[in-house]
Amino acid sequence: MADRVPLAVPDSDDPRLVMLPGDREGLDRLFAATYEELRRLAATVRQGDPGLTLSPTALVNEAWIKLASAPPQMALTRLHFTRIAARAMRQVLVEAARKRNARKRGDGRALVTFDDSLDAPGADADDLLALDAALDDLARLSPRQALMVECRFFGGLDIGETAALLEVSEATIQRDWRAAKAWLAAELTRGR
């Protein structure tokens, strides 16, 4: 299937449910699909074509479409799907960052820089790991806020979608988001 064709993107209130084949197994497959999408996403950035840069939202939609017609055993709304996909993306990226750092320590080899306009190589990995750790801390203080950050940052949900997913008002999300963002930023600077 050609990669760069416009895809029909389901609306956020699409009543259609995603069916995952067998809950656990389906999630694993989602994990694999997400990984492949992230690779593709990373590749578009590396190619330096701004027109091709995909948003996390588009990415989740890809995964959604890919899994949408699987045999029905587990039904998820798209929002819940996004929540799981966001978790998957966080997982994939954090693990990749860990591997990257481990290798950096391991063989002392210089890592490839793909794009000079990016930060120094490795900075992304460190930032991401720090964010991941701070998010874990936040989860202990307020699981809902941590989930919110995960869905927004890793899943690309907007305020309205996040509010719908967490079943709270948009005002609450806005308030929680601002506090969480400030706290995480402060934590990350302090960690430097």
Place this chain on the structure above:
Amino acid sequence: MSLDPGRWARIQRLFHDALEQPPADRRDFLTAAAAGDRALLDAVERMLAADAGGPSPLDRDLARVAAGVLEVDAAELPLADFGPYRITRLLGEGGMGVVYLARRSDLDSVAAIKILRDAWLSPARRERFAAEQRTLAQLHHPSIAQLHDADTLPDGTPWFVMEYVEGVPLTEYCRTQATSLEGRLELFRAVCEAVQHAHGHAVIHRDLKPSNILVTADGTVKLLDFGIAKHLEEVEGTVDQTRTGLRMMTPAYAAPEQILGDRVGIHSDIYSLGVILYELVTGQPPHDLANRTPVEAMSIVVERDPDKPSAVVRRPAGPGVVRPTGRSRVHTSWGDLDVLCLTAMHKEPARRYQTVEALMRDVDHYLAGEPLEARPDSVRYRMGKFVRRHRGAVAAAGAVVLLLLGTVVFYTVRLTRARNLAVAEAARTQRIQQYLVALFQGGDEAVGPADSLRVVTLVDRGIREANDLDADPAVQAELYLALGTITRQLGNLPRADSLLSRSLEQRRALLGPSHPDVAEALVALGGLRAEQARYDEGERLIREGLAIDRRALPSDHPGVRRGLAALGQVLQDRGAYEDAIAVQEELVAMLAPGDSPERAGSMSQLASSQFYAGHYDTSDSLNTLVLAMSRRLYGDRHPMVAEDLINLGATQLERGDYPAAEAYDRQALELTRAWYGDEHPKTAAGLTLLARALVYQKRNAEADSLLREALTIRERVYGPMHPVVASTINELGNIAVGEDRYDEAIAYFGRMVDIYRAAYGGQHYLIGVALSNMASAYAGKRAYAQAEPLYRQAIAMYQATLPPGHTTTAIAHIKLGRVLLRERRFREAEPETLAGYEVIAPTASPGNGFLRAARIDLAAIYDTLNQPAQAARFRAELADTGK
């Protein structure tokens, strides 16, 4: 002071309140509100600064983060150790893996190495990669790129080496070479042969397309990329669940049922072959999908009928289209080519060629200028014929088994656990996979996959995770069940016990006593009890679970089948063979005919029960069917094949053909070691069996060292009092007897009696075996007074636990007879020896040692009892077999 949820709420309140104040007033406001709490003030001020300051890390574009984190591994050539292979350049990369060209220094040859990128990521990806490797390992055909080698890097990255094919895609080859129509059909035929070979091994390619079919400079066709190939038994009976495969699939060559997610099978490959044929004969694909969206492309494939090739070639060729050239040796009949292509790529699978062979036959007919077999009106006819033929074959196979049923033969001890490995193995894989995903799903904890995916590490982590899941007892119970099952597979029985028991308790509390999930846990725990040699309890638990399943589920539901399989196993374990046979025959009859892991496993279990019950020929004929099925299902090097070989070896051993048994056991051990490694219980089992075949051939030194290796492994895995340990001890004892080290042997057999008595309670024929062996050791040192009562106890045990006329009992009679003979108690010896002789004489092979011993003893007995006619009869029989 550390943060807790209450304090975090307070910090946030202050943060929001401060934000309401004009910036200049915030400091005073906070100082007042914090009331001397310095840390609180600091925390809020840091947040305010971050809020006012530059971009937050959360404003970053995830795409850039991804680009920064996911490396372009492929661009760097890996320096890792790939054995004798050195990587020289990148050949290509896909979502799954990266393929490099490699040079093999010692042989000066080139090969392609495929590496699974980021193997740690997902079991599904690793499984897909491993599946491709298994598939390639199974296929040996000149037109299929051959697997050479496979291994895993220290970091867990799997890789395999395959034949490097230098060639161009099939369609490009035909275009650039301006191949004639006949040339194209010959190439197509070669492709069909390769696909047919794969189908013959139950492998469906699922992604046949010209770019996966290369033609080398000498015109050889090579089929590549079994990356999404599937085993027939995986796809038949279930709809295709590999939806992630969809993306990789090229819709232009995918069958409608693949696109729709319906059942995929041989017929899907035949469809793809049809599209390829269409493209070869017309020079262009049946549908122009170049500028279509995926959704449009899919609907065209599913709904639109392609133009007839004859109509296409009458139109002028578009740019880039090269039609077949040259004069045909036969008159080109476009009508026949239409039928060939359109039958192969019929939208309804049932109306396509039913086998690749049928498609090839029609290609041959076409090339020979003969009428085709496929005609639109004959499709139904051919279908019916195929099904009838298929049914006939199945019925015939069944009849052979039935004819052999009831042929009672020979018997003895075999201690290797029978298995339903196919089922257990599948369950294990699925459990591990489920578990891994459960980890990932496990709430708000940070649950990154472990650095190393070693199962033990994961299980440890999993148990900790599961313990923390108090809030969700259903998930927790499921995890305990999964972990308990894995732990049992890993051989840690006490730990499996506590996990499975907890799972059962929780499910009962949650779902009530008669839910199928409770039944699942009951059956799992019962199976564990049987493995712990607590048979009564195991049987009770399994029967309880099965009763629930039978009430709550349809009669042939997988839950019921699982219960029946477990019940058959526990009955067999406890020695109730005829009962086990009845249960296992019920299970086998329930399964659909044809190859499937479940059917192979169930038939194998049945064969083992038949073996234990002494029905050797029945057991052999079942096992021969199972071996052939295993090879088709799993390939020649799979441990399942080893199990089947072992089972066949066991009957040879019992029949007294020791070299034949040794040959089976050696093959099996080699496969088992290669698969499980040197320190696995399976390897121990293989060692024990081979040693036994050697002992019977008096090759004691070889056997002794194999057995000591096995005993060490088993004592570690099962503990010192397990029946499996006793079986190894038994073999060591037999060797000691063979070497006249009788006191050592008596000690071994004494320990064996203790273990069996502890494991089985008072009644089990294996206790008889241990007693009888101990008696033989005493007899060896001429301590007949000690030997006699032990033989009598053994015979009494056999009579209580085995069917009348059993070979094992007969042999004990012969042995007792000999002891009595040695004590010169001829009148008492005669009935014993004669009883044994009458049972084994009709079935034992003429050279059988016990039969020979019985004849010698009887001749001696009748001599002394002054019955020369009888003595002469047995001498004559001895002389006959001596020839």
